[in-house]
Amino acid sequence: xxxxxxxxxxxxDQRVAEFRDQTRRHLAGELSEEEFRPLRLRNGLYxxxxxxxxxxxxxxxxxxxxxxxTLAHVARRYDRGFGHFTTRQNLQLNWPHLEDVPEILxxxxxxxxxxxxxxxxxxxxxxxxHLAGVAQDEVDDPRPYCEIIRQWSSxxxxxxxxxxxxxxxxxxxxxDRAASEVHDVGLHMVRDAxxxxxxxxxxxxxxxxxPIIGQVIRQFLPVADLLSYLESILRVYxxxxxxxxxxxxxxxxxxxxxxxxxFRELVEAEWxxxxxxxxxxxxxxxxxxxxxxxxxxxxILADIATPAGDDPRFQAWRRYNTHAHKVSGYRAVFVSxxxxxxxxxxxxxxxxxxxxxxxxxxxxxxxxxxxxQNLVLADVRQRDLKELWGExxxxxxxxxxxxxxxxxIACPGLDFCSLANAGTLDVAKQIQQRFDDLDYLYDLGExxxxxxxxxxxxxxxxxxxxxxxxxxxxxxEWYQITLGGSATGFTALGEVIxxxxxxxxxxxxxxxxxxxxxxxxxxxxxxxxxxHRLGIKPFKEQAYAPHPAAA
Amino acid sequence: MRHILRRRELTADAxxxxxxxxxxxxxxxxxxxxxxxxxxxxxxxxxxxxxxxAPVDRVEDLAGDLPRLALVACEFPSPGEGRGYSQGRLLRxxxxxTGELRAVGAGVKQDLxxxxxxxxxxxxxxxxxxxxxxxxxxxxxxxxxxxPGDARVKPRLQRFFxx
Numbered sequence: 001x002x003x004x005x006x007x008x009x010x011x012x013d014q015r016v017a018e019f020r021d022q023t024r025r026h027l028a029g030e031l032s033e034e035e036f037r038p039l040r041l042r043n044g045l046y047x048x049x050x051x052x053x054x055x056x057x058x059x060x061x062x063x064x065x066x067x068x069x070t071l072a073h074v075a076r077r078y079d080r081g082f083g084h085f086t087t088r089q090n091l092q093l094n095w096p097h098l099e100d101v102p103e104i105l106x107x108x109x110x111x112x113x114x115x116x117x118x119x120x121x122x123x124x125x126x127x128x129x130h131l132a133g134v135a136q137d138e139v140d141d142p143r144p145y146c147e148i149i150r151q152w153s154s155x156x157x158x159x160x161x162x163x164x165x166x167x168x169x170x171x172x173x174x175x176d177r178a179a180s181e182v183h184d185v186g187l188h189m190v191r192d193a194x195x196x197x198x199x200x201x202x203x204x205x206x207x208x209x210x211p212i213i214g215q216v217i218r219q220f221l222p223v224a225d226l227l228s229y230l231e232s233i234l235r236v237y238x239x240x241x242x243x244x245x246x247x248x249x250x251x252x253x254x255x256x257x258x259x260x261x262x263f264r265e266l267v268e269a270e271w272x273x274x275x276x277x278x279x280x281x282x283x284x285x286x287x288x289x290x291x292x293x294x295x296x297x298x299x300i301l302a303d304i305a306t307p308a309g310d311d312p313r314f315q316a317w318r319r320y321n322t323h324a325h326k327v328s329g330y331r332a333v334f335v336s337x338x339x340x341x342x343x344x345x346x347x348x349x350x351x352x353x354x355x356x357x358x359x360x361x362x363x364x365x366x367x368x369x370x371x372x373q374n375l376v377l378a379d380v381r382q383r384d385l386k387e388l389w390g391e392x393x394x395x396x397x398x399x400x401x402x403x404x405x406x407x408x409i410a411c412p413g414l415d416f417c418s419l420a421n422a423g424t425l426d427v428a429k430q431i432q433q434r435f436d437d438l439d440y441l442y443d444l445g446e447x448x449x450x451x452x453x454x455x456x457x458x459x460x461x462x463x464x465x466x467x468x469x470x471x472x473x474x475x476x477e478w479y480q481i482t483l484g485g486s487a488t489g490f491t492a493l494g495e496v497i498x499x500x501x502x503x504x505x506x507x508x509x510x511x512x513x514x515x516x517x518x519x520x521x522x523x524x525x526x527x528x529x530x531x532h533r534l535g536i537k538p539f540k541e542q543a544y545a546p547h548p549a550a551a
Numbered sequence: 552m553r554h555i556l557r558r559r560e561l562t563a564d565a566x567x568x569x570x571x572x573x574x575x576x577x578x579x580x581x582x583x584x585x586x587x588x589x590x591x592x593x594x595x596x597x598x599x600x601x602x603x604x605a606p607v608d609r610v611e612d613l614a615g616d617l618p619r620l621a622l623v624a625c626e627f628p629s630p631g632e633g634r635g636y637s638q639g640r641l642l643r644x645x646x647x648x649t650g651e652l653r654a655v656g657a658g659v660k661q662d663l664x665x666x667x668x669x670x671x672x673x674x675x676x677x678x679x680x681x682x683x684x685x686x687x688x689x690x691x692x693x694x695x696x697x698x699p700g701d702a703r704v705k706p707r708l709q710r711f712f713x714x
Contacts, residue, residue, distance in 0.1 A: 157666035161633025277644040
């Protein structure tokens with residue numbers, strides 16, 4: 001993975017010194033809360049329901065074992081011994097003390113980590129496919145380009161005070177495991193007719209109050225033009241994006257208002273005008289960064305089939321929690337943070353330390369965070385799988401449910417977040433309890449449930465095969481259900497099935513919905529494909545069927 | 552007496568904004584809208600002329616006037632208002648403006664000094680109550696930068712450069 005040079009280290013060190021001074025001035029009464037707020041947000045610090053929340057950047061979801069140990073350490077020393085991995089591949093600490101945050105950031109800086117721009121109206125942590133570099137279907141590894149964007153966008157003077165936040169995702173694979181089409185900018189790696197690598201650029205996607213799928217602004221952007229083109233998009237947005245209404249300030253609103261064709265004209269005109277002054281991305285710099293992401297020193301191994309008589313629990317785990325690798329003899333292993341009875345995405349410091357060690361033993365000392373709130377050890381020899389499974393099982397990190405209905409995404413919801421309208425964690429627990437039978441889960445196959453506690457949609461509910469949105473009705477928590485959303489493979493926004501349901505009825509409603517699927521599905525058809533084939537009507541009819549007891 | 556922070560030195564402001572007993576002054580700063588509404592009023596007068604841009608103003612509209620302007624002031628009415636950074640870069644880079652580029656408004660605070668300087672602002676009219684000594688120190692808060700920017704603040708290390 002990328003290693004900081006003197007410049008990278010100086011940027012994070014000087015940022016820590018700056019924030020230490022800002023925090024000191026705030027605590028001394030020299031900076032009011034109103035003045036401090038935009039500064040602390042740009043360093044990842046929110047003031048939440050119970051305490052400050054610190055969002056630590058994990059650029060494109062990649063961590064070394066040493067970095068995961070550092071996260072375990074700060075969660076233990078400055079928080080309550082656990083952290084929460086988010087849909088943007090970051091880690092959130094829910095209980096740090098404000099006065100400790102400069103010291104936390106200083107500790108992170110010693111491990112080449114930071115919390116720069118994980119919040120605020122600026123360019124956020126760039127995200128990528130969690131199988132980057134090992135997926136069989138990949139055009140090219142997106143991570144060098146993510147790192148280049150990370151550097152260019154960090155402490156970026158012109159665009160630190162944008163109309164609203166700005167999220168970029170890069171995918172190297174047509175399967176798009178990074179939800180790139182619901183980002184402010186999505187970059188798809190492609191090859192042109194000459195075989196040159198470049199990007200298809202999408203703009204104006206997003207979730208939140210106005211869910212919308214990004215549109216193509218440029219079919220093919222050469223690598224050398226990556227930063228200058230992003231600069232042009234951002235300059236048009238910075239100058240013309242709305243600043244009068246926070247709910248209309250994202251770039252998607254500007255793109256929609258102008259139309260993609262007019263927006264494209266503006267960006268291309270700006271880009272052409274700017275050629276003489278645009279930021280350059282020399283091939284030598286691309287090569288320098290790419291060198292950090294060369295394939296690991298893999299052994300030459302053959303694929304190994306698991307003996308038919310092997311432990312059925314291991315076989316289930318191997319089937320659901322490991323993924324094909326482009327190198328024979330290896331698999332990518334999912335570390336499930338979705339054990340039934342646990343909070344999706346939560347991990348204790350002890351678990352982090354243990355996984356960091358396992359990564360050192362089994363996967364070249366590297367760990368990835370997925371936007372679905374699990375971890376991945378991407379380069380595990382197949383002959384080591386059983387041993388690794390045993391270790392993960394002891395840590396309660398081997399729940400064989402990846403890709404199934406209980407591999408849910410959930411934002412922290414009302415329990416932690418001051419924006420939330422409703423709880424998400426106890427809804428997740430309710431679903432885990434109702435769907436605790438693995439054979440039933442396996443029969444249902446691939447189903448993505450995504451839960452958000454408010455319309456800001458941190459839980460990506462719009463693109464869940466089943467989306468659950470918490471709403472407040474006269475002080476009570478209710479839940480609106482959508483069907484047919486998707487962000488992986490193809491992008492679609494879910495359709496609301498009807499009135500929201502009470503909290504204690506969420507899991508039973510979902511059960512009635514998936515029972516319809518079991519009756520009407522074609523052979524081998526996934527839930528989301530059945531919904532798209534039949535529409536939501538048959539599901540909607542059964543979802544609200546009266547309880548037998550009430551009839 | 553108003554003071555302006557110019558390249559790390561606090562100096563008395565020789566300029567007047569229109570309305571501050573200004574037409575008789577040697578150096579006057581006029582809002583773009585006023586310049587457009589009464590061009591003759593400013594064409595005939597001697598002395599130095601400056602223009603004040605609101606965040607919503609387009610620097611392209613000022614391009615033809617730049618040769619006769621000694622100063623452009625961009626407004627930062629709040630810390631969250633970021634359009635002035637683009638105005639600054641465009642004036643310096645695309646329109647080659649070499650006169651004084653001034654940041655003015657309640658958003659001109661020590662924590663933004665580095666950003667402003669890298670976008671080409673060489674004169675800061677600090678927000679009321681802002682500690683000028685701290686703002687001078689803030690000018691050197693970063694001595695490294697990833698991005699290209701105005702050479703008046705030259706980083707010790709820089710990753711990306713302009714064409």
